[in-house]
Amino acid sequence: MKPRKVELIYNYDYLLERLYSRLPARGVKAGRFELPRVAVERVGSKTIIRNFKQLCDVTRREPRILMRYLLKELGAAGSYDEDSGMLTINVRVSAATLNKLLERFVKTYVICPTCGAPDTRLERRGKAWILICEACGAEQPVPPI
Ligand SMILES: [Zn+2]
Structure with a gap:
């Protein structure tokens, strides 16, 4: 039975890897933050x-x-x-x-409300403050500080 188990684990890892490769990287980035x-x-x-x-x-x-x-x-x-x-x-x-x-x-x-990535920057446009996400491109107005 042992070789069979190894094969199953291999398949599981393979499937996981395939799943992760299809997920956007942003989730991982937010997790690292x-x-x-x-x-x-x-x-x-x-x-x-x-x-x-x-x-x-x-x-x-x-x-x-x-x-x-x-x-x-x-x-x-x-x-x-x-x-x-x-x-x-x-x-x-x-x-x-x-x-x-x-x-x-x-x-x-800091955190993008759309994708959860921390790779953002603040930009001032007149009186408005915009949080711009470098991961997904979303722009979110935020209260001026
Ligand atoms: Zn984003």
Whole structure:
């Protein structure tokens, strides 16, 4: 019976492979996308995101865009230090709150709502902000930051 089993497994793999080759690559890309957790440090009444630049690189968004989003959502002031890549927020915020905000940012401003790929860019057209997907070409208006 053993050779028969091997043959079945081979066929199953073959079928799976054939199935995947027919699926659009976007599903895989979205699955690979992983947002790092924020590395937070509190100094007095301020909160520092130590890996802010890394978060910007992963989401492929300019630091000023992500900074503006976070500060606006938190109703706080803050500053980005280009040399260290850290963002200082002038209030005390928990890591959980920041992670939640980042997830919301990614859902709205990074992931394509049509195909789920993270390969997108933000474009400003006058007052409108458009999320453009490089995987499927979809264009989605998003709230300006
Ligand atoms: Zn897309």
